[in-house]
Amino acid sequence: MKIKYEVKKIKDIKADVVASVAFEDQAGQKLHWLNTLFKGHLDTLIETDDFKGKSNTSVITYLHMDNRSKRLLVVGLGNSKDCTLETRRKNYAAAAKKVNTMKLNSVAFEVPDLALIRSVTGYSHYEIMQAICEGVFLSQYNPKKYSSKNEYTPINEVIFFTDSPKYTREAGDAVKDSKVVCDAVLVARDLENEPSNLLTPDKFAEYVKKSSIKAGYSVTVFDEKKIAQLNMNLILSVGKGSVNPPRFLILQYFGANKSEKPVVLVGKGVTFDSGGISIKPAQGMDQMKMDMGGAAAVVGAFEAIARLKFKMNLIGLIPAVENMPDAGSYKPGDVIKSYSGTSVEIDNTDAEGRLVLADALDYAANYKPKAVIDACTLTGAAVICFGHLLAGLMGNDKELTKKIFAAGEKTYERVWILPLYDEYDKLMKSEIADIKNAGPARQAGTIMGGIFLKKFVQDKYPWAHLDIASVAFGLGESAEDYHTTGATGYGVRLFVELLKQYSH
Ligand code: BES
Ligand code: ZN
Numbered sequence: 126m127k128i129k130y131e132v133k134k135i136k137d138i139k140a141d142v143v144a145s146v147a148f149e150d151q152a153g154q155k156l157h158w159l160n161t162l163f164k165g166h167l168d169t170l171i172e173t174d175d176f177k178g179k180s181n182t183s184v185i186t187y188l189h190m191d192n193r194s195k196r197l198l199v200v201g202l203g204n205s206k207d208c209t210l211e212t213r214r215k216n217y218a219a220a221a222k223k224v225n226t227m228k229l230n231s232v233a234f235e236v237p238d239l240a241l242i243r244s245v246t247g248y249s250h251y252e253i254m255q256a257i258c259e260g261v262f263l264s265q266y267n268p269k270k271y272s273s274k275n276e277y278t279p280i281n282e283v284i285f286f287t288d289s290p291k292y293t294r295e296a297g298d299a300v301k302d303s304k305v306v307c308d309a310v311l312v313a314r315d316l317e318n319e320p321s322n323l324l325t326p327d328k329f330a331e332y333v334k335k336s337s338i339k340a341g342y343s344v345t346v347f348d349e350k351k352i353a354q355l356n357m358n359l360i361l362s363v364g365k366g367s368v369n370p371p372r373f374l375i376l377q378y379f380g381a382n383k384s385e386k387p388v389v390l391v392g393k394g395v396t397f398d399s400g401g402i403s404i405k406p407a408q409g410m411d412q413m414k415m416d417m418g419g420a421a422a423v424v425g426a427f428e429a430i431a432r433l434k435f436k437m438n439l440i441g442l443i444p445a446v447e448n449m450p451d452a453g454s455y456k457p458g459d460v461i462k463s464y465s466g467t468s469v470e471i472d473n474t475d476a477e478g479r480l481v482l483a484d485a486l487d488y489a490a491n492y493k494p495k496a497v498i499d500a501c502t503l504t505g506a507a508v509i510c511f512g513h514l515l516a517g518l519m520g521n522d523k524e525l526t527k528k529i530f531a532a533g534e535k536t537y538e539r540v541w542i543l544p545l546y547d548e549y550d551k552l553m554k555s556e557i558a559d560i561k562n563a564g565p566a567r568q569a570g571t572i573m574g575g576i577f578l579k580k581f582v583q584d585k586y587p588w589a590h591l592d593i594a595s596v597a598f599g600l601g602e603s604a605e606d607y608h609t610t611g612a613t614g615y616g617v618r619l620f621v622e623l624l625k626q627y628s629h
C-alpha cells in the first residue's frame with residue numbers, strides 16, 4: 126500500500142474516491158460548503174437529507190470533474206463532543222471498508238481540523254492522526270488468504286490530505302509511525318490465523334529468523350536438545366506428545382547502550398493446544414491454533430520497535446510448543462522440575478501455558494530486567510470474566526500495572542486489574558510437590574493462572590502478566606470496524622505504547 130500525506134485543496138485531489146468527513150452537529154454546514162465548492166453537485170444529497178453525519182455512516186455522491194476524483198464519499202464522524210481516538214479509528218475504518226466494497230484502487234481521506242479536535246479532546250495532533258491511520262490501516266486485512274475465491278479488493282493507495290500546512294510535520298510522522306505499527310499488528314494477526322499444520326514451533330522460529338533480519342533485531346533458537354540440556358523441563362514435557370518438537374526463542378534488540386538493563390517480553394507460543402491427555406472438547410478446538418497469540422504480540426512488538434528504532438534494550442522470550450495427546454505425552458499426576466528447580470505436579474495437561482511460561486519467566490531473571498511483561502492466551506475463564514472487551518492484568522508492581530493500564534486506555538487495547546492475593550496460594554498447593562498446575566475447577570480461573578506464575582517470579586523483578594485469552598480472538602459478530610474475524614493482533618499496539626516510556 127502506497128501512502129501519502131498532502132497539503133492540498135479537496136478540489137485538486139486525484140484519487141478514485143475522495144472521502145470528506147463531517148461531524149453530526151456540523152453536517153448541514155459541511156454539505157453546503159462542499160456543494161458551493163462543487164457547484165451544486167450535492168443538491169440532491171442535501172434535498173434527500175440522506176446524510177446526517179452519524180458515526181459509521183457514509184454516502185457516495187458523484188462529481189462532474191475532469192482529471193480529478195469523480196466520486197465523493199461523505200463520511201460521518203458522529204458528534205464532535207464525543208470525538209475520542211477510538212471513534213476516529215472506527216469511523217475511518219468504516220469508510221475504508223466501504224472503499225473495499227466499491228473495489229477501488231485509491232482513496233484520499235480528508236483530515237479534519239486537528240486544532241479543533243485538539244481543543245475539544247486535549248489529544249495531540251500526532252495522537253489524532255495516529256488514530257485516523259490506525260482505523261484505515263487495520264481495516265485492510267484479508268482473513269481469507271486460503272480461499273481460492275478471492276473477493277477482497279485491498280486499497281492500494283491512500284492519501285491523507287488537509288488544506289492547512291500547520292501540522293504537517295507531526296501529522297506526517299504519525300502517518301509513518303502508524304504504518305510501521307499497524308503492519309506489525311497485521312503480522313501478528315497473520316501468525317495467529319495461520320493453521321497449526323503450517324505453523325509448527327519450528328516454522329514459527331523460521332518466521333522469526335526472517336523477520337529479525339528484515340526488521341533489525343536478532344534471534345537465537347534453542348532446539349529440543351538444548352532445551353533439555355538447560356533443564357527447561359516444563360517446556361520439554363508439554364512438547365513431548367507432539368511430533369513437532371518445541372523451540373525456545375530469544376529475541377534481542379539493542380537500541381541503547383548494552384549495559385542498560387532490558388525490558389523482557391514473554392509470549393505464550395502454543396502453536397496448537399488440544400489439551401493433551403486432558404483433551405479438550407471438539408467444539409471450538411480449531412481456535413486453539415491461535416494459542417500463540419501472546420507470542421505473536423511479542424514478535425509484532427519487536428518488528429515495530431526495531432523499525433521505529435526505540436532507544437532501549439528489549440529481550441523477547443518465546444516458548445513455542447504443540448500440546449498433543451500421545452503415548453509419549455506428559456500426564457496428570459506427573460511431577461516435573463522446572464528450570465529453576467521448582468517441582469510441579471501436573472493436575473491437568475490442558476493448563477500447559479503456565480508451564481511453558483514458568484520456565485521462560487525463570488529464564489528472564491538471567492537478564493536482571495527492568496521489567497518483565499508476559500502475554501498469553503492462558504485461561505478460558507478470562508472470556509467468562511470479561512467477554513471479549515478486556516484482557517486480565519495481574520502483577521507484583523503497582524507502577525508497572527498503572528503504566529499498562531494507561532497504555533490500554535489510549536490504544537483501546539484495554540486491560541482490567543485482577544488481584545494476586547497470597548490467600549489464593551493455598552488453592553494451588555500440592556500434596557507431593559512445590560505447586561500443582563491447576564486450582565479447583567470454577568474458582569478464580571484467571572487469577573489461578575497468575576498465582577501459578579507468581580511462584581516463579583516472586584520478587585525477582587517488576588512483573589506484569591496479561592491474560593489475553595479474552596481478546597486475542599473470538600470477536601465473531603462484533604468483529605466490526607478495524608477488527609476482523611479470527612485473530613485481533615491484540616497486544617502489539619499496547620506493547621509499543623508502553624515501551625515508548627522506556628525509550629529515551
Ligand atoms: N489455551 C487455553 C486457554 C484458552 C481457552 C484460551 C479459550 C482462549 C480461549 C489454556 O491452555 C487452557 O486450556 N486453560 C485451561 C486451564 C484449566 C485446565 C486450569 C482452561 O482455561 O480451561
Ligand atoms: Zn490448554
Ligand code: ZN
Binds near residue numbers: 475477478
Ligand atoms: Zn493453551
